[in-house]
Amino acid sequence: MTDPRSRMDSLAHQRVEYGALGAADVAADPYSQFAQWYEQAADPVREPNAMVVATADPDDPRGPSARVVLLKGFSAEGFVFFTNYDSAKGRQIAADNRIALVFPWHDMHRQVRVRGIAVRTSAEESDEYFAKRPRGAQLGAVASRQSEPVESREALHRAYDRASAEYEGREVPRPEFWGGYLVRPVEIEFWQGQANRFHDRFLYRSTEGTPPLDAGDRWTITRLNP
Template sequence: MDPAEEVDEGLFEGDDPLGLFDRWLRAAEASEPNDPNGMAVATVDDRGLPDVRMVLLKDWDARGFVFYTNVQSDKGRQLEADPKAALLFHWKSLRRQVRIRGTVEAVTEAESDAYYASRPRGSQVGAWASDQSRPLPSRAELEARVQAVDDEYGGETPPRPPFWRGYRVQPLSFEFWRDRRSRLHDRMVFRREGLSASWTTLRLYP
């Protein structure tokens, strides 16, 4: 069936946006050919300009949506200065998307340690070698730094860098969007006033 002609029955069912997100993500994992956990993360820089980039969702639960980065990167510095963010998941195969906005907190040291330990060794080494978001004179310099870190740890697993950690986006709003013919899309919004408040729901015109 063409996703634009899906019947609405069950697609937006329930008053819990986390349960709905879970169903949509699992559907994307079954159909999306590349990175169903890929999401755009938008922050604001020190000039008040929006800044957006793609990252991978690495964990999520009722507390929020987690990704990892160098805290000295642009997004890391922006989140430290203004801990709010917006997320966007777009699943082309399903013709659906989810927008999330909320506040941001650092995950615990234990959570960061556990995820870092699960990464391929090359990614662990790369986290040490890269001064993320800062000027790089040449690709050769980056490769030399990677080799230096690799040599330093002699094939062993390097510890997590103190400047690398996870951030959790704690949702205050969700918008679930489904493509429909003639641009008459379905849009369902869930909002709450605070992290301990109840969700309210409403439909929006397309």
Template sequence: MGVPDLAAERVDYLGDHLLESAVPDAPFALFRAWLAEAFAARDRGELAEPTAMVVATCAAGRPRSRTVLLKELSAEGFIFFTNYDSAKGSELAADPLVALHFGWYAMHRQIRIEGAAERVPRAESEAYFATRPRGSQLGAWASAQSSPVASIEELQAEYAAAEARFAGSDVPCPEHWGGFLVRPTMIEFWQGQPSRMHDRLRYQLLAGDQPGRSWDLTRLAP
């Protein structure tokens, strides 16, 4: 089966209008409501991975992106966990400015977020690591994330070595592994509408203010 005519592909988006009069003054309450609806859609079999988000960084002037999972939403922002020595970890250490993207396409929705990332306290990383399945914990020790690997056999050998190292004991959180908190300065909600007349509402943190306080709300042309 070949690729269809991409120029002819069309989907007419449908959804309730996203109106300024119906949204909260700050974006986190709206994000939580949309996330809850995404989980409900997941439970109905209409959506996969509601916590999946694209994390975009900048390395030597070049943008880079990958998908990770949102693991916590706090009053300060969005938290995900990774190997600090990975490509994204190194890029965020050099330049903390970051963009996030949630694509809930089955719901004709997406959310864009811009802000700055910082490491979460070590105790928080250790507490979350302790909740991970043992296999995932061992994988954090076995994989030098983003580094070249000679073969799958080499990677499997590293995993086996981690299994042997921690046999009969808890797997501790590696020093090179932990969380990032993204403190947003902009959050944009996008709701698809017919005829490409989509709703776009952008929350912009007022200069000098902190997340969860004063936001400016603006409608953007689709």
């Protein structure tokens, strides 16, 4: 058996040198900055839209939980993803809609951290996105009781087959329990790895302490210590 101390020693000696991010490099608003970085991430990062979503229920003694979800849109209003409203994250958002996102773009030695509130997208927006999903994904959304216990993989397939039979020959409607969230940021931090772990960090913070509805002078920009 490998000695855990040897693993720690090996990890401790892993070193990667990075680029830099200066004050003159950042945009006046975080959405423009994010759009720029996202475009640059399209080639080196396999799935730049993969983001960690962290939520918490204040009444749950187990504390916060996090998982990877795919970003499906962003604008000056915020960041959009879709899920089952009855899932663990959906229930946690219903209890406390404060939320955190992380885009871990390791291949570029960058990460973007977002703190804000999550609000449901309109039914029309959710319908529009659901209609664009592959039919298999639509049926999976109907069949899955996301985050609930299931007896076996076979039981999942049976639920999927029932949904497939029910909607054979016609469109699959969006279930009421499935839809989108818009994460309206209060803070967005851009982290660029730098030599000697003296990383560059720039924090955009809403001047009102609440999510702005548009880009521009509602944000302050602060360089943070690494």
